[in-house]
Amino acid sequence: MSARPAALRALPSVDALLREVRAEARLASYPRALVTEGVRAVLDEARTLLDNGGTAPAPAVLVERTAAWLAREETSSLRPVVNASGVVLHTNLGRASLSAAAVAALTAAAAQPCNLELDLESGGRGERDRHVEALLCALTGARAAAVVNNNAAAVLLALNTLADGRQVVISRGELVEIGGAFRIPDVLAKSGAVLREVGTTNRTHLRDYERAIGEHTAVLLKVHPSNYRITGFTAAVELDQLAGLGARHRLVVMEDLGSGALIDLAAYGLPHEPVVAERVRLGADVVTFSADKLLGGPQAGIVVGRAALVARMRDNPLRRALRCDKLTLAALEATLRLYRTSADLAADLPTLHWLTRPLAELEALGAQAAALLQRALGPAFDVRVVDSEAEIGSGAQPTETLASKAVAITHATVSADAIAARFRTSEPPIVGRISQDQFLLDLRCIGDPAELVPRR
Numbered sequence: 001m002s003a004r005p006a007a008l009r010a011l012p013s014v015d016a017l018l019r020e021v022r023a024e025a026r027l028a029s030y031p032r033a034l035v036t037e038g039v040r041a042v043l044d045e046a047r048t049l050l051d052n053g054g055t056a057p058a059p060a061v062l063v064e065r066t067a068a069w070l071a072r073e074e075t076s077s078l079r080p081v082v083n084a085s086g087v088v089l090h091t092n093l094g095r096a097s098l099s100a101a102a103v104a105a106l107t108a109a110a111a112q113p114c115n116l117e118l119d120l121e122s123g124g125r126g127e128r129d130r131h132v133e134a135l136l137c138a139l140t141g142a143r144a145a146a147v148v149n150n151n152a153a154a155v156l157l158a159l160n161t162l163a164d165g166r167q168v169v170i171s172r173g174e175l176v177e178i179g180g181a182f183r184i185p186d187v188l189a190k191s192g193a194v195l196r197e198v199g200t201t202n203r204t205h206l207r208d209y210e211r212a213i214g215e216h217t218a219v220l221l222k223v224h225p226s227n228y229r230i231t232g233f234t235a236a237v238e239l240d241q242l243a244g245l246g247a248r249h250r251l252v253v254m255e256d257l258g259s260g261a262l263i264d265l266a267a268y269g270l271p272h273e274p275v276v277a278e279r280v281r282l283g284a285d286v287v288t289f290s291a292d293k294l295l296g297g298p299q300a301g302i303v304v305g306r307a308a309l310v311a312r313m314r315d316n317p318l319r320r321a322l323r324c325d326k327l328t329l330a331a332l333e334a335t336l337r338l339y340r341t342s343a344d345l346a347a348d349l350p351t352l353h354w355l356t357r358p359l360a361e362l363e364a365l366g367a368q369a370a371a372l373l374q375r376a377l378g379p380a381f382d383v384r385v386v387d388s389e390a391e392i393g394s395g396a397q398p399t400e401t402l403a404s405k406a407v408a409i410t411h412a413t414v415s416a417d418a419i420a421a422r423f424r425t426s427e428p429p430i431v432g433r434i435s436q437d438q439f440l441l442d443l444r445c446i447g448d449p450a451e452l453v454p455r456r
C-alpha cells in the first residue's frame, strides 16, 4: 500500500500525456475531446497494472497505446469477413450476400431521396410495398404481397391479423424452434393466437386437424421443419389436403415456409426445396418466407397470398412497427428483378452461384489456396486439400450436404482452436470451421484463393 503513491507518480498526468499525444503529427486530426478520453483510458489501464504490482510503461509506450486506442475508435465493429465455414447461408455471418444489382440499388437509395411512398403519376401518397408487390406476385402466382423486417415478423403479423384471440391448429411435428429466439409456440402466443396442437410428434393425420376445428378456429398452420427432420414411422398432411379442409370449413390455410425458394433448385442439381409458387398453387391462402435465405436478398420477411388477407395485414397497426426501410426494399426489388430478367441467374445471384459451383472448380481453387497458404504459414504447418461437406444453411436441407473441397491446416503442436483464432483475427477475419481436430477452410464461398491467406 505504501509504495502506491510513489509508483503512481511514475505515470504522467493526463495533461502531460495529452500534450505528448497532440505533438504527434499523425494524431493531430483527432478531436481534442476524443484524445482526452483515450489518454484517460490508457492511464487508467496503466494505473490498474501498477496496482497489481506491474511497472510504469515508458511515456513513448503510453503514446503508442493512445494511438492504438484512437485507431480502434475508427474501426467498425461490423466488418466484412471471409466465409470459409462451408455454410453458404450462415445466420451469424449475415446470411445472403447481395448481387451487384442489389448493392447498386441499395447504394442509390441510401444516398439520395427516393419515391418510397410517393406515387409519381398521381403525386399522391404511395404504398412502399408496391415497389416489390407486382414482382412477388409474378414470381409466386399469389394475388398480393407484403414485406416486413424478417420472416419472424411476417409470421407474427399474419397470425396477429388472422387469429388474434382465436385458435391456430398446427401439427405437433411442426412446433419448431429455429435458432434460440424463434419458436413457433412463442411467436404464436405473442400474436395473441391460441395454439391448438394436434397429432403426435411423428404422425399427424387429416382427421386430427378436422377434429380440432371448432367455432374458435381461425387458421390451419403448416410450418416447414427447417433445421430438423423426422424420419422413420412418420405421417404428415400434405398442403393440398389441408387446403381442401380449410376451404370446407372456411378457414385460412397458412404456411410458414422458412427459406422458401422462388425457383426449383433441383433444376440446378440441388436438393428440392419447396417453391413458393408451388405452395400457392397447392392452395395455401398465405405463405411467409425469408428474403435473405435461399432467395438471396436482403433481410426481410415476405407474405404472399390472397388479396383480402394481405390487405388486412397492411391495415394492422403492427405493420407500422415491422415495416422495412427503403434500403431493404431497394435491394429486394433489384434481387427480385434478377429472377425475372437475368439470362444467367447462377452467375448474377451470389447465393445461387456459391451453391452451384462444380467440384472441379473448388478443387482447382483449393490447390492454389494450399500453395499460397503453405508459403505464408511455413513448413511447420501441414496444408492439404481435402473433401469437405458444405451446407446450404439457414434451415434449408439440414440433413443434406453439398460435396465441397477445403484446405485442411494442422500443426504438430498448435491446436486447431489456436489456428482458427489466428485466421479469425486476420484483417479481414477469415472464418473456417474445425472438424476432427483439423482447421478447415471450405472453398465453396471463396472467389479468390488469396482471400484465405491471413494478414497482419
Ligand SMILES: *Cc1c(COP(=O)(O)O)cnc(C)c1O
Pocket: 150, 151, 152, 153, 178, 182, 223, 224, 225, 226, 227, 256, 257, 258, 259, 289, 290, 291, 300, 301, 394, 395
Ligand atoms: C428461418 C425461419 C424463420 C425465421 O425467419 P427470419 O427471416 O430469420 O426471421 C421462421 N420460420 C421458419 C420455418 C424458418 O425456417
